[in-house]
Amino acid sequence: MxxxxxxxxxxxxxxxxxxxxxxxxxxxxxxxxxxxxxxxxxxxxxxxxxxxxxxxxxxxxxxxxxxxxxxxxxxxxxxxxxxxxxxxxxxxxxYPSAKTLQTIQNKGIQKLFYQKHHIPTAPFSIYMSLEELLHSVENDVISIPFVWKSTQFGYDGTGVKIVRSLADLERLPNVECMCEELVEFKNELAVIVSRNVSGEVKTYPVVEMEFHPEANQVEYVICPARIPENIQAKAKKVALQVSEALQHTGILAVELFQTQNDEILVNEVAPRPHNSGHYSIEASYTDQFEQHIRAILNLPLGNTASKVAGIMVNLVGAEGHTGEVVYENIEKIMQLEGVTPHIYGKKQTRPFRKMGHVTIVNEDVAEARKVAATVKQTINVISK
Amino acid sequence: MxxxxxxxxxxxxxxxxxxxxxxxxxxxxxxxxxxxxxxxxxxxxxxxxxxxxxxxxxxxxxxxxxxxxxxxxxxxxxxxxxxxxxxxxxxxxxYPSAKTLQTIQNKGIQKLFYQKHHIPTAPFSIYMSLEELLHSVENDVISIPFVWKSTQFGYDGTGVKIVRSLADLERLPNVECMCEELVEFKNELAVIVSRNVSGEVKTYPVVEMEFHPEANQVEYVICPARIPENIQAKAKKVALQVSEALQHTGILAVELFQTQNDEILVNEVAPRPHNSGHYSIEASYTDQFEQHIRAILNLPLGNTASKVAGIMVNLVGAEGHTGEVVYENIEKIMQLEGVTPHIYGKKQTRPFRKMGHVTIVNEDVAEARKVAATVKQTINVISK
Structure with a gap:
């Protein structure tokens, strides 16, 4: 072809x-x-x-x-x-196939898939309605706290709530949902797996994620993850297990928890290029987007190793700002070593809207992390 | 702004x-x-x-x-x-200014500019017509061999000839021309200098070029150049001298000769991103295209250092092929380590037409050079 x-x-x-x-x-x-x-x-x-x-x-x-x-x-x-x-x-x-998407699109079906394939994931139950869930809580079948997820149409923090009280419970919408045990984790990790039409598979290095506590959006993605090698190997192994079970084509982003006792649990997956792989544009030999194209066109997969360490900071709309966007102090962050802003091109900002991201690369991940903190403190996505 | x-x-x-x-x-x-x-x-x-x-x-x-x-x-x-x-x-x-372009556009004026600013360059003379040139040859004012350049509209080998015989002389067009001494060089080098509106200046590492003997087009661009540090420093110094004299804005690509006795002479310059800087997309912290945009928008210049060594191979149309283009064996080169093809999007190929380029990156420049040779032997730009 x-x-x-x-x-x-x-x-x-x-x-x-x-x-x-x-x-x-x-x-x-x-x-x-x-x-x-x-x-x-x-x-x-x-x-x-x-x-x-x-x-x-x-x-x-x-x-x-x-x-x-x-x-x-x-x-x-x-x-x-x-x-x-x-x-x-x-x-x-x-590519990915309808079947892959079907398995992933519904978060209940996704969890059942892990269960069926003996892929480690947090214990969960599925409820067809809010009423069913409330009934289970009343009868102590499920106990607070837990993570509530709408089985469908969740995206970037919408459709996901941590239920810590009965009051939280009352604010949930009446939809089909999947509730899982709240995992006490040391780290949130992600592994991007690429697989082409012929079945050639390559994994990217393990990345470490930090989330914004309120918006439930990733704040920093750090590659390589600053965790021991045996944990990295374990995370990759689990990610490959998911990839193997799904037989997907293209990029599969596998989000993972590293628990307090160093178990690796699958949180959820995305069958496409993912926020946790944006760092790869500047840091990797082959970025996740090129890799996805290579995979779905059945071209040989590229090298997934990193040239340098990479950290990604999301640019989300500041609270209290809605309207025509201005990237305040963007020229100041562009003065810093190894900083590349990516502006997605949305003309209107609103609180927590994903407007872009910034990649920071450096030979030394600790140095990159310092620059990333400065980037975060300096740039502001506001309205005119 | x-x-x-x-x-x-x-x-x-x-x-x-x-x-x-x-x-x-x-x-x-x-x-x-x-x-x-x-x-x-x-x-x-x-x-x-x-x-x-x-x-x-x-x-x-x-x-x-x-x-x-x-x-x-x-x-x-x-x-x-x-x-x-x-x-x-x-x-x-x-940006660059009309004045910068005026100085560079005409190769005679460009040479006079170097002379005026004491920038080292090969000895030359300017002729208003072919007749004038022939007259000077007859009277031994200029002696064969020499390099003939049309003062205007030369590009990628057109408008440039090495005159080695009287027969070569007869094939020249009757246009204004600049003739210069044929430099016996050890290496052809290039230095890309970036300068923003405020006058901030940064140079890229020195690159080394190899030309196709017939087509007079670059075959390999190698970064970093495999030459001693003192020669690199000398090359950068001369490039900065040109940049300072021109007071350009944006990217300035300075092509240089390293002579047999390690003099550095300016060959010619281009006031824009240049073939000799294509490697920077994959190898540099900030590629030459981003740097040009930063410079002309008066944003801070990015880091010009390399993450890894980079080699660029031009993809030119194979001889004997004219018509709808096919990149034969492109999937084979994509299997090699650190290889990225860039396809410019020209639908029709013809002999020596620049159709794309391939970048090879590696931590080790010698390893990259080996892969580059394989790339060159493997891919073929042919017609259907």
Whole structure:
């Protein structure tokens, strides 16, 4: 198959920042791309060859879009999976597959999958409604505290709550949910696994994550994770176990807990380039976006090792600011050693909206961490 | 000035591969761009916000384009410099300036500039016509061999000839020309200097170049150059001397000869990102394209050091092949360690046409050089 400056067409469902970063590689390789996104202001609107506006959850829209491409991928999980299945049945190459997405899209099914495949994960129960959950709490089948997750449509902190009191319980929406034991962890880790159509597999180094306590969004992603080698090996092993069980194609981001007694538990996975791999653009031999493209086009996977240490800081909208965005002090952070800002191109900011990220690279991870703290204290995503 | 996701408009004259790679940074920073290029098939056509088709040498076209942007830059020297001058006079920020371009655009004026500023360069003479040149040869004012350069419109080997015989002389076109002594060099080197609007200056490491003997196009660019440190220091010093004399804004690529007795002579310069800096995308902390954008927007310059060694191989059309391009064996080179192909997006190949480049990075430059040789032997730019 000839992908480079050819008639081959790659379809991408979703035109957000992940899609935008995928397009850096399709531009570099001159692979023809067609993007579908509901928003006329999608960050992907330019740099793809064709942009189509439409609902990603609508069967007809996704099906018709997919019929016109050779390989179809997605940068967001909330897409119509029945349309993907029909496209696959009709011979369109969908990577990751409809089956992979189906397993991951519903957080209940995802947990049952881990259970079935003996993949270590926190104990959980699934409830069809809030009523069912309340009933279980009343009868001490499940005890507070626990983590509540909507089985569907959760994203970046929405659809996830830590329930610490009966009052918290009352504020939950009445939807199907999965509740799991609150893990007392030492570290949150992630491992990105790449797998191409032929089944070649490569893992990226283990990264360490720090979350913002209120917004439940990642604050720092640190590569390499500053943990002992045997724990790194254990984390990679578990991530590979998930990859092997899923038989996915493309990037799989596996989020993990390192417990107080150094067990590794799978938190959740994403079958696409992921926030925890953004550092790779500056730090890795092959970044996660290029790797995803290589994987789904069945090209050889690139080297996943790092050239230097990398730390990623998310740029989220400051509290109290809604409106046209201004990146206050961005020129100050650009003076610091090894700092690259990525601005996703959303014109409007609002509290906690993901507007961009900053990568800090350095030969020395401790030095990078110091610079990252300065970046965090200096830049402000505000409105005009 | 607010450049990021704002109403600020950057204009770029020329929409070729250099412009395409500049757009990776404008996309990353979400800087609004408008591109002018004569070709409807220009590699920049997507990924800019506005694309205008028009003649870069036409005064009105360039002037009207420039009136609608806040900062104007170019990725090719063959643009109407009078239009740039008028735009500058009327308050548009043109970086590099019309004056810088004027000095560089004509190879005779460029040489006179070096002479005036005591910058070491090979001895030369300027002739207004072929007749004048022939007259000087007949009268032994200039002796064969020498390097003949058209003072205008030379690019990538066109407009440059090594005259070794009277027969060579007869094949020259009748244009204004600059002839210089044929330098017996040990190495061809290049130093990229970046300078922002405020005058902050940073140099990249010295690179070493190898040319294809027939096509007069660069075959390998090797960073760091495998030459003694004192020669590197000397090369940087001369490059900085040129930068200081020109007072340019943006990237200045300074091509140099290291003579048999280790003198450094300036060959020629380009006031823009340059083939000799392509390695920087994968190898440097800040690549030359981002650095050019930082410089012309008067942002702080980034770190010019390398994370790893980098070697660049040009992908030029194979002899005997004209037509729709195929990158034969590209998947084989992608299996090699640290290899990234860049495909410029030209649909038609022809002999020696620059179609792309491949970067090879490795901690060890000797190892990278081995891989580069394999890349060169493996990939073939052919027609269908």
């Amino acid at each position: 000839n992908y480079f400056s050819s008639n081959f067409k790659l379809g991408i469902l979703g035109g957000g920042q992940l899609g935008k970063m995928l397009l850096y590689t399709t531009r570099k390789f001159d692979v023809y791309t067609s993007v579908l996104d509901p928003s006329a202001e999608a960050p992907c609107k330019i740099a793809c060859n064709e942009f189509h506006q439409g609902d990603l959850m609508d069967f007809e829209t996704v099906y018709n879009f997919g019929k016109n491409v050779d390989v179809l991928t997605f940068e967001i999980e909330h897409v119509n999976v029945d349309a993907l299945q029909k496209l696959e049945d009709e011979g369109v190459h969908v | 607010n450049y990021f996701s704002s109403n600020f408009k950057l204009g770029i004259l020329g929409g070729g591969q250099l412009g395409k790679m500049l757009l990776y940074t404008t996309r990353k920073f979400d800087v609004y761009t408008s591109v002018l290029d004569p070709s409807a098939e220009a590699p920049c056509k997507i990924a800019c916000n506005e694309f205008h088709q028009g003649d870069l040498m036409d005064f009105e076209t360039v002037y009207n384009f420039g009136k609608n942007v806040d900062v104007l830059t170019f990725e090719i020297e063959h643009v109407n410099v009078d239009a740039l001058q008028k735009l500058e006079d009327e308050g548009v920020h043109v």
